[in-house]
Amino acid sequence: MALSPAATESAFAAETAEVWLKLLTITHPSLAQPIRVVNDTQDLVSRGETHVAYPFEIDLPMQSAEEMAEVQLSIDNVDRAIGDALGAMDGPATVSIEVVLASSPDVVEAGPFVMIMRDVEVTAAVVTATLAFEDILSEPFPAETFSPARYPGVF
Numbered sequence: 001m002a003l004s005p006a007a008t009e010s011a012f013a014a015e016t017a018e019v020w021l022k023l024l025t026i027t028h029p030s031l032a033q034p035i036r037v038v039n040d041t042q043d044l045v046s047r048g049e050t051h052v053a054y055p056f057e058i059d060l061p062m063q064s065a066e067e068m069a070e071v072q073l074s075i076d077n078v079d080r081a082i083g084d085a086l087g088a089m090d091g092p093a094t095v096s097i098e099v100v101l102a103s104s105p106d107v108v109e110a111g112p113f114v115m116i117m118r119d120v121e122v123t124a125a126v127v128t129a130t131l132a133f134e135d136i137l138s139e140p141f142p143a144e145t146f147s148p149a150r151y152p153g154v155f
Contacts (some may be wrong), residue, residue, distance in 0.1 A: 028094065
């Protein structure tokens with residue numbers, strides 16, 4: 001995926017007025033609506049969806065050939081809304097991270113990076129979680145087992 005001309009110019013400029021924003025979308029079957037937040041001081045509409053201004057941090061992992069990358073997420077829990085919603089979930093939520101420019105929020109410059117939320121810890125001040133990509137490298141191959149019960153014509 002290539003960056004837009006505005007993003008490319010901003011990335012290579014010595015100084016720029018462009019603001020790069022991270023959009024975070026949390027989905028789970030128990031949520032009536034996905035939780036959509038943006039790391040900015042004002043709400044942002046991107047592709048018709050409103051992302052609420054909410055402070056959060058994403059700590060990217062070091063690259064390693066031996067293990068799957070995991071991302072650390074910290075979201076402020078000042079009003080307890082996100083913490084209560086995440087604490088009430090049974091099973092992992094799905095998280096999507098996208099990067100946009102504030103000047104063109106409908107153009108996704110990077111992403112979506114879709115991950116599974118694990119190890120959620122909720123305190124009065126912050127919600128922390130580990131985000132991991134689905135571990136497709138550990139899936140058996142082939143996925144099906146050829147047995148007489150499942151494929152009687154083979155036997």
